[in-house]
Amino acid sequence: MLELRKSKTLSYLLLSATLFSSVAFAKESVEKTSHNLTADQVYQGIKTNLETNLYALPPRVQGHYAIRQFRMTGEAKYANGSLIDLLTIAERQAYYSCNLDKPGFIKSESKIEADKLGSGPRAIARKEAIAPYPNFMLYSDVLLRYASRVDEFGFTGPCHDLMIKTLKNANLEPALTDKKMIKAWAAQLINYVYWAKQVGVGDYYEAYKKAFINTYPDSNDAKLKKSQYKNKVYGMTHFIFSASEYYQHPVDPKEYQWILEYFENNIDRILTDTTEDIITEVGISFLITGNGDNPVVAKVKKHVIAAYDPKLMMIPSPHGKAELSSGEHRNVLAMMLxxxxxxxxxxxYLNNISSTKKYLPKLVKPKASMNDAKSH
Known part of the structure; x- marks a missing residue:
């Protein structure tokens, strides 16, 4: 089986040599190409495209791909890409966490993070939503994001105690349960909820779940525009993904039956009114909860395979753009599905893998619980 996989991968690598230079980073819209490829052929095409061009992508994207591939395959080679991610975030955590007690630092850095949201319609909505919570972006999208990632790799980062103290003193519940906030970015908020619990600074799950359901009652679905419907479904998938610690282990379906039943009952609208990223996540939600034989999975796979463009060797954006740096998320999800x-x-756990252990950043320390973890 391993030799067969190697043979298939090699054939796609040879094919890619004639295709990638002109299409891998094309930003213009392209006309969709129909095909009759199998699921395995689509998987191999996307994988070859991404891995051939991986080092041309930003470190954040390299890390995102490598982490997910490691969790899917357990192959140690993907730990090296994950190390790139750790090296990047450890340095950033050192800057943010070690300056938290500096006068004016939280306020000034929070403003910088808010300004990064951009100026489009969605960015404007998000800026309006966070206005009552001026420090929220620093607490959530910086401190919680970096701390949780370092933790997932089996470490604590620089100035860990100061960061934990700061986050414990910051009550995030008002922001997390604000309807405007949920309507602006439901999926990100449930990520923050789980990260807060993961690093031990607060348990906001029940409060957020209640607020989410109150914001998006099923009885109001007919009134939701596409953008809000996408936000609702995207948020629901992340309840499940967060519970799996982002594809590290299966999830008990009992707690999330309300989500799975919703997806099953509304799959036709989901396929019509959402994007390939979200549709694929709906399919993965069934797989990770042990419901791979649900008819929804077959429908989603059929849709995702059809969305693949064999000339581009990827699934382009909803607007038809073929850009790997922004499309990696959509395409690695398709591979997983x-x-x-x-x-x-x-x-x-990078401290337990021989190829990465000797290159760890000095800014992190192995967690005590990792001492007994098995090497891969």
Whole structure:
């Protein structure tokens, strides 16, 4: 089986040599190409495209891909890409966490983070939503994001105690349960909820779940515009993904039956009114909860395979753009959907992998609980 996979991958690598230079980073819209490819052929095409061009992508994107591939395959080679991510975030955590007690730092950095949201319609809505919570972006999208990632790799980062103290003193519940906030970015908020619990600074789950359901009652679905419907479904998938610690282990479906039943009952609208990213996540939600035989999965796979463009060797954006740096998320999700493993892999715990252990940043320390973790 391994030799067969190698043979298939090699054939796609040879094919890619004639295609990638002109299409891998094309930003213009392209006309969709129909095909009759199998799920495995689509998987191999996307994988070859991404891995051939991986080092041309930003470190954040390299890390995102490598982490997910490690959790799908357990292959140590993907730990090296994850190390790039750790090196980047450890340095950033050092800057943010170690300056939290500096007068004016939280206020000034929070404003910088808010300004990064941009100026489009969605960005404007998000800026309006966070206006009552001026420090929220720093607490959530910086401190919680970096701390949780370092934790997932089996470490604590620089100035950990100061960061934890700061986050414990910051009550995030008003922001997390604000309807305007939920309507602006539901999926991100449930990520923050789980990250806060993961690093031990607050348990906001029940409050957020209640606020989410109150914001998006099913009885109001007919009134939702496409943008808000996408936000609702995207948020629902992230309840499940966050509970899996982002594809590290299966999730008990009991707590999330309300979500799975909703997806099953509304799959036709989901396929029509949302994007390939969200549609794929709906399919993965069934796989990660042990419901791979649900008819929704087959419908989603059919849709995702049809969305693949063999000339581009990727699934382009909803606007038809083929750009790997922004499309990696959509395409690695498709890979996961089309080749879901029997076993998921935790980590990678970089201190327990020989190829990464000697290159760890000095800014992090292995967690005590990692001392007994098995090497991969």
């Amino acid at each position: 089309l080749d879901w493993p029997e076993t998921l892999h935790k980590g990678p």
